[in-house]
Amino acid sequence: MEFKDYYDILGVNEDASKSEIKSAYRRLARKYHPDVSDDEDAEDRFKEVSEAYEVLKDDEKRAEYDQLRRYGSSGGGFEPPPGWESSAGFSGGGFTGADSRDFSDFFESVFGGMGGGFRQQRGQGFAMRGEDMHHPLSLFLEEAYHGCEKAITLTKPEPGPDGQIQRRQRNLKVKVPAGVRDGQNIRLKGQGGPGMGGGPAGDLYLEVRIAPHPHFRLEGSDLYLTLPVTPWEAALGASVQVPTMDGRASMKIQPGAREGQKMRLRGKGMPGKQRGDLYVVLQITMPPKQTEKSRELFRALADEVPFNPREHLGV
Amino acid sequence: MGKETHSAEMMDEFMRLTLRDLCFDCHISAEYVIELVEFGILRPRRGRAPSEWVFAGSDLVRIKKAERLRRDLDVNLPGVALSLDLLEEVRELRRAVEQLRREQAQRESP
Numbered sequence: 001m002e003f004k005d006y007y008d009i010l011g012v013n014e015d016a017s018k019s020e021i022k023s024a025y026r027r028l029a030r031k032y033h034p035d036v037s038d039d040e041d042a043e044d045r046f047k048e049v050s051e052a053y054e055v056l057k058d059d060e061k062r063a064e065y066d067q068l069r070r071y072g073s074s075g076g077g078f079e080p081p082p083g084w085e086s087s088a089g090f091s092g093g094g095f096t097g098a099d100s101r102d103f104s105d106f107f108e109s110v111f112g113g114m115g116g117g118f119r120q121q122r123g124q125g126f127a128m129r130g131e132d133m134h135h136p137l138s139l140f141l142e143e144a145y146h147g148c149e150k151a152i153t154l155t156k157p158e159p160g161p162d163g164q165i166q167r168r169q170r171n172l173k174v175k176v177p178a179g180v181r182d183g184q185n186i187r188l189k190g191q192g193g194p195g196m197g198g199g200p201a202g203d204l205y206l207e208v209r210i211a212p213h214p215h216f217r218l219e220g221s222d223l224y225l226t227l228p229v230t231p232w233e234a235a236l237g238a239s240v241q242v243p244t245m246d247g248r249a250s251m252k253i254q255p256g257a258r259e260g261q262k263m264r265l266r267g268k269g270m271p272g273k274q275r276g277d278l279y280v281v282l283q284i285t286m287p288p289k290q291t292e293k294s295r296e297l298f299r300a301l302a303d304e305v306p307f308n309p310r311e312h313l314g315v
Numbered sequence: 316m317g318k319e320t321h322s323a324e325m326m327d328e329f330m331r332l333t334l335r336d337l338c339f340d341c342h343i344s345a346e347y348v349i350e351l352v353e354f355g356i357l358r359p360r361r362g363r364a365p366s367e368w369v370f371a372g373s374d375l376v377r378i379k380k381a382e383r384l385r386r387d388l389d390v391n392l393p394g395v396a397l398s399l400d401l402l403e404e405v406r407e408l409r410r411a412v413e414q415l416r417r418e419q420a421q422r423e424s425p
Contacts, residue, residue, distance in 0.1 A: 030388055033387055174321055175322045182410075183406065184327060187323060191321060212413070
């Protein structure tokens with residue numbers, strides 16, 4: 001087991017005062033809070049910071065930790081000294097509201113977990129619903145559009161045969177409904193943390209994150225697509241093929257179409273109770289290479305059409 | 316891996332929840348929900364009196380986020396209201412910046 005240097009985690013000296021520790025914790029908690037930060041490892045960092053604060057804010061735990069730190073940081077993997085028993089223990093977080101089930105094996109080996117409390121509460125006939133859990137779920141746009149089955153791996157607190165809460169890796173297969181949006185939550189009832197004393201399990205909330213698509217952009221329930229068209233298709237009008245999430249569709253471009261013009265294909269956006277639309281944004285694109293003949297035709301066009309696109313700039 | 320596949324429900328604008336549903340799912344009291352409405356953290360989709368209020372699935376997610384911010388960062392309710400609004404704005408801005416970056420990269424690619 002790896003030794004955790006809580007002073008390093010909070011970025012404070014080992015002689016830091018309580019107020020310095022509190023201030024460092026508050027700063028880092030704001031920085032790494034999973035609801036605030038976009039960092040991939042924000043949740044892990046936040047748990048680490050909360051764990052460090054849980055120990056260092058408490059005089060008794062801090063004294064015990066300091067003692068172990070001198071013993072444990074001497075090198076190699078960490079194991080508590082034989083016969084080690086914390087007298088501080090864990091009694092649930094103060095303002096952090098910390099739950100030791102979220103803490104590391106290192107913390108549990110030093111200060112114990114919630115296991116004893118769990119058994120005691122069951123004995124007293126006290127039932128409590130399990131914690132709700134939160135987890136990100138990354139999807140491709142195609143998966144969000146059509147719905148899919150995803151396998152996810154979570155670390156869940158679970159009661160062992162002896163009633164002790166242990167953290168275990170669990171694989172779960174999730175049926176994701178078609179039409180989920182970026183940032184939306186989906187819920188799996190009863191798949192959160194276990195209840196205590198016979199109470200029901202909590203729920204699992206998955207926050208959907210949709211990866212950027214090379215062609216389509218998602219805005220609410222609508223999809224946007226930039227569609228390159230030739231100058232002559234824009235000038236003369238044309239019937240063109242447009243990719244959609246369900247395959248190709250035909251779209252008519254009216255003569256005299258402009259760069260950036262937005263055309264709507266109704267009902268071709270994200271599915272759902274209120275189905276979105278697909279907006280096609282025209283992008284007038286020149287052929288990459290000119291031939292002698294095409295240059296001749298452009299010269300004829302220049303002679304024929306008196307047009308100054310910079311008139312509004314006064315030049 | 317377990318063989319069972321678990322169906323997920325969408326916590327969206329179309330999921331309808333009463334005040335009672337919200338209290339039960341979030342383990343909070345009706346008085347607290349009323350306070351959240353008063354601070355503008357929540358907005359009932361329908362109904363004038365609390366007994367008639369109807370909320371959406373996304374409101375439940377918002378309450379849970381509010382609770383996490385309050386608990387983990389020691390923020391009071393006006394602070395939570397401000398944080399939630401600003402976080403939403405930051406999220407929109409990040410998305411817009413990312414989109415502009417991608418469009419610029421596309422324009423600059425040969």
